[in-house]
Amino acid sequence: MIGFRLALLLLLVPLAIALNVFGLIVSKTLNRPNTQSEQHGYRGTGMVLLQERKAKTAALAANAIPASVPYAGDEGAKAGTVYENVKVLGNVNVGEFTRLMVSMTKWVAADQGCAACHNTANFADDSLYTKVVARRMLQMVQHVNSDWTKHVGETGVTCYTCHRGQLVPPNVWFSDPGPTQAGGSAQMPAGKNHPSMVAGGSALPLDPFTPYLEQNGEIRVASKTALQTGNPQSIKQAQWTYSLMMSFSKSLGVNCNFCHNTRSFYSWSDSPPQRITAWHGIRMVRDLNSNYLNPLSDKLPANRLGPAAGDAPKVFCATCHNGVSKPLFGVSMVKEFPELREKTQLQSDGR
Template identity: 40%
Template sequence: MFPKWFDNWNKDNPTNIFGPAIAVGVAGSAVFVAAMIVGFGQPFPTESQQTGPRGTGMHVQEFVSDLAVYPDVEGFFTSEPIVPADGAALMGDAEGVPPSLANLTPENYERLVTAMRDWTGIPDLLEPGNDSYQTTVAYSMIEMTQNINQNWAAHVQANAEVGVTCYTCHRGQPVPNNVWFQVSPVNSNVAGWSANQNRVTMVSNFTSLPSDYLETYLLADADGNYAAINVHDLESRVANQPGDPLIQQTERTYAFMNYFSNSLGVNCTFCHNTRAFYDPSQVTPQWATAGLGIIMVQETLAEYILPLQDVLPAERLGPVYADVPKLACRTCHQGEQQPLNGLNVIRNWPELAVLDGEPDYSAFE
């Protein structure tokens, strides 16, 4: 087919054509895919939420397919309350009734307990005569939920009535997902910096960042103070003054911010103008909501979670330091900007909306 001299030349000068062929094939495929996307559109459409002024790149982008699927929403059990008649009997001091629910009528009490059993996956929760640790924990968790709904509405209802119930965290399981335990010190033989970086832990989101940021920022020290969330000086080669944050604090802060991003499924621009991190006047409204959330979690841990240390059995405690399981942003949000995609879980449960006072049933009259 080819001239004899050409065949002889190829025989004397063998060449590997597979490498160039693969390169040409890859390049051609890339051009073809690009042409298809331009011609027919993005096969995985996205939606963007603008979080700041136009032209600053402040937006949160998500796949439409991810926004359309919220399986936990379908599992939320709810029912409308029964409006009490004037002078209706209340549960009062009946056996097994939590003090925070003593002002409910028997019908609404049973309705709420039935829902709580479904929300937590504990079929005998608050069963009369059940003196298990779950009863003690339930008493504390009911008050915690009421406190959050009543006193932290600026966080849990920042944009609309949403609220929280047991289901917000539990999602039908006795122990919620995304709880956390103490992980430091990871090396008790090292003085100074606790060598808590470069550890493959879920708390660090499998990064080389510190793993102790949650316990550092959300738990009080021996004097009742919380560590400041800050970074080192913005200028380079600045001599640190006493009390100034070091690079370790900066990396802890980055680890905490990374936790926020993963907990809410957002990026930095959800709260910050990333071209001006240093300027508090350019943060978004969500920054204030997140700040309230930090304080809310600190209070919740101190008043409702940590006191359960001596209540929980050994199998419910942490694997390293046998500490109580703790909550934080991801426990409720579980990767969404609003837990359960902003589902109003408190509407039918006025019993959980107030810590002090009577439930308000006026919306159902």
């Protein structure tokens, strides 16, 4: 009997320890998060943004703005008359031109320095692809700040909005065909049923960006007309739309009701103003991908392209927003750089 009790004790003690450890892990994992709420709709509509305090603190740190180089004034010779081969900012005075170059180095190539885009033995040389790309990106920034104010407002964007000190922005996307699909009746051409981080870890379509943020696909779940009139919407389209919307939510760190009144997702009149801002943002992203980023594919080396041939890196909401509803929490950096608001025509061949 004593031997049986000892054996039972030896069995139960490790089990009790294991259960305690398991309970501790579960309690830490499933602890109620420390959240704060912010109402942004009418009372009673449930339009409330929930944010975890720890996540917001981390977001504030990640969106800290680097110190600006003091303004150099608008006096002095123009950069185009002093330096060779200045194709975009030739009308900017030398002091401000130098200030912007120093700032761009901090914004885009904090580790590499000037050599990231320039042959430092001959700054006029165009042999580095990064210099060719940087010219076009300067024009893209000017285009956004001049022509897309319905989305960026007076806040505008700078190189830092997307790059955050890195040569390649942390958040870009490539076309994703997904894993090889089976043939015949087992084929899943919608690209779903594989966990997708884009869609919040769900099994929704892997690549909602190509049809909606590169092409002009109609983003819709509910049809405008009854089925008898020839409803063009499909379950497949709804799945792609949900995948895209989940990526929007993650990109901005918000709930669905940030742009929609969940009483009626379809209704524009019941939606908050952010939905109109987002509508313009979607079209802005399509414009940038089609007219600025995709055309650079022949200038980029193979290691900067996606798995598909000639697939250039492209932008989506997270490229600028980086997980917050307003990039850099709405702080404007461009107001200190007026040359980034004025559209410039490239000289020579446009590259």
